[in-house]
Amino acid sequence: MSLYELTAHELHDKLKAREITAVKLAESVYERIEEVEPQVKGYLTLTKEIALEQAGAADAGFQNGNEMPPLAGIPIAIKDVICTKGVRTTCASKILSNFVPPYDATVMTKLHQQGVVMIGKTNMDEFAMGSSTENSAYQLTHNPWDLETIPGGSSGGSAAVVSADTAICSLGSDTGGSIRQPAALCGVVGMKPTYGRVSRYGLVAFASSLDQIGPFTKDVTDCALILNAICGKDEMDSTSVDIPVPDFTQSLINDVKGLKIGVPKEYFAEGLDTEVADCVHAAIAEFEKLGASVEEISLPHTDYAIATYYIIAPAEASANLARYDGVRYGYRTEEPEDLINMYKKTRSEGFGQEVKRRIMLGTFALSAGYQDAYYRKAQKARTLIKSDFDAAFEKVDVIATPTSPTPAFKIGERTADPLQMYLCDVMTTPASHSGLPGISVPCGLVKSGLPVGLQLLTAPFDEETLLRVAYTFEQNTDHHLQKPAI
């Protein structure tokens, strides 16, 4: 088995035993990149020089016999929406094509303290707006399971590189499902922590009340290791929450006896692919076999989550993206007539169609005369969606659903109709509105060979139960060991 195929915790054992070096490991990953990246196209920027330097530093630590952190020397890919000091960060937008952050996001500072090896920056939908990574201004990323299909989005690059073994793990960001959905479609583990668990400082803002950073990994153990590294209150993000961060590896318990799992009937309605439904039902049956109790529940406002999301997220985005005006960073138009013309031309030339569409939608929803009918209404609907979950978690410990209503679809299949694309997020946005932690784990393949994801949700800040349930599933099944043929 090649090194690039292993998990972070397996590699840590080998590094610690000095069976391998971090430099050899990084080189193994770059060899794999040379082999399959031309087909997958998951990376926007490769940072080999930096990676080899970081690997060398990790090796020095291991050679000196130091107690090294679990992620020391581990190759990781970073979604190009997270600021990396000195390394171009584009958000897959033309408007930031030349942006080199003068500082690191807090998650990067924390990962560097662990001694990770940064392999590169991954492709995404422009400013994290999309469900297929087709909105990147630079390139299409291809799903390693079927190169003619999309990898999901918006963190499609981060999901695809873990699936294709061109990174051991990666970071993405999830606003309405942008970690969980691509994880499901690429057959890897993807987790959105509770809103407020991870600092957003240095995460380029899309919708500030929803955005959260989280990991893509090959198994649940690696997911816990990354959470241990990145969670915690940060002075630089006043919405990060000051509550103790447990050692998440303590939650890797192979036992769900006595836990109550709720299955919301609204998630198994029209529009759900029957093969996806079969895989998820089989997963739920597995939990029952393992001693959990399963009951049907109702989350009656599920059907309003997309409509609510496509007001709240664009409204926040329209404010957040006002900063791209050609003055302080990024692209500026040539030869503007005056200041206002400079703003308009810069933004119209620099943003792609979907970003413009959302800025327009958000500006409209916040404009005089419409704010109460749209934005205020959506905020109230958000309360109702959140109340559904509050009531459900009075009765059950975990909620199990499909992550995505369908497996990966063909490139180009949904680009003509923005609304069809928005409906991809139907299973993930409700939890986003409520700030819940959610994980997608592989739970089988459909006949065409594409992977299916099982979404698990718990109450806010109960990542421990979430990891325990996901880990138990993984320990008793082999879906996470399936690899694409690429």
Next chain:
Amino acid sequence: MATITTEGVSHVANLARLEFNEEETKDFTEQLARILDYIGKLNELDTDDVSPTSHIHPLHNITKADVVKTSLPRDAVLSNAPEPEEGYFSVPRVIDTE
């Protein structure tokens, strides 16, 4: 809820500091109208007695002690500026001198 016209789209575009040609305006009008029509389903909900959620945690204003800390150096801040000038960001002239 309202529908949106091409005039409405032009008005919103101006607010958002975007500009579109005629064809784009027409496309955006059609797409936004369709999305807003879908969003109209929120009207099915009775929200008269529901309070809005702007944020999921009960956060209120968070203030910091007024202590001077080190900021990024000026050069680092200006390093990404499209047209920095003498240690400042520059913009097209906004004050008419005539």
